Amino acid sequence: MNESGYSFIETILAMGILMLLCSSLLPITYTMKTNLMNKKMEMIAAETAYEGLKLFQAVQQTEGTRIIEQVEYQWVFNGEEICVRFHNILSSHAKNVFPLQEMSMNNEKGYTLLEAMFQLIVFVLISHLFVLIMLWYAEMTSTMQTDEQSKWELFVYDLNKGLKDILTFSVRDDHKRITFQTTESVHYIDCYRNTIREQVNGGHVPMLNGINKCQFTYSGNMLTVAVEMPSGMQKERTFYVPIIEK
Known part of the structure; x- marks a missing residue:
């Protein structure tokens, strides 16, 4: 804080605006990625149905399973049509939660807690911004790999x-x-x-x-x-x- 008394507020406001902009872009990229993944799985399901039809015509096999990119595709032929079901088989993730330890904060001057709160707010905002940047980078990297995936699926x-x-x-x-x-x-x-x-x-x-x-x-x-x-x-x-x- 300087003599005018508003530098810290301006910093918090600027960080909040920047965080808001980044947060508004994340849902858009997530929706686009989700739609692309759904279309890709539907395409592989259609390919699985075609493979199932070939197997039925050749060896009279009426059901089967394929695992492609950690997604399981199950197909069943009932004599008239082929039904393909698929779901993600990625392993589940666990998160350990530890109980909070009791903390006490005292200072003879009486303002240490306020300073700690300000520092905590700044740290949380910066951390949030860092996480958003990393997520955005991951989304862009995934988008860049879409070209390779498209060429592969056309080859298949x-x-x-x-x-x-x-x-x-x-x-x-x-x-x-x-x-x-x-x-x-x-x-x-x-x-x-x-x-x-x-x-x-x-x-x-x-x-x-x-x-x-x-x-x-x-x-x-x-x-x-x-x-x-x-x-x-x-x-x-x-x-x-x-x-x-x-």
Whole structure:
């Protein structure tokens, strides 16, 4: 406080206004992120329904479960339609609460408690602002990763659409190329540098660009594709490969 007697009040007012502005932006970004996540889960649920239909047509399987990005998708086919249920399976978090210890504050001058309250208010405001900034940074980082997620989901859609009417299927020993023959043509999809590409008419068409590494694994008619994005994000998806019996 200076001789005019209003510096501390001005500081508190400025901090309050800044905190109010930051607090008003947080709900907007949270709503946007929630809507994007809901749309993404609905898209994966539709993909799960498609995978379930392939399994029913191939081996008459009427129900199944997939876990993608810590979300469990359960599908059931009743003969007429496929119903997909999904819910988050993240582990719960516990918070320990300790009882407050009794405290006593005395000062011969009689104003220590008032000073402590002022300091506490300033500390709470600064802490609140710091938390808001960290949350905002986390939201922005998540938004930046949306581009990688979109490219991955488009790749999953394209690959899933091509896995039909297959006569033969194989994976190269280094797990970097898959080869499969359909009733129409032979397909070669491989990992080359930072790209997953498909060989078409002597040339190559990129299916997924900008990756650090990728790997194909095939076992029991199930193909698993695992990739690592430049941001370090790990992606993995499993597809059912319907082999036509000769």
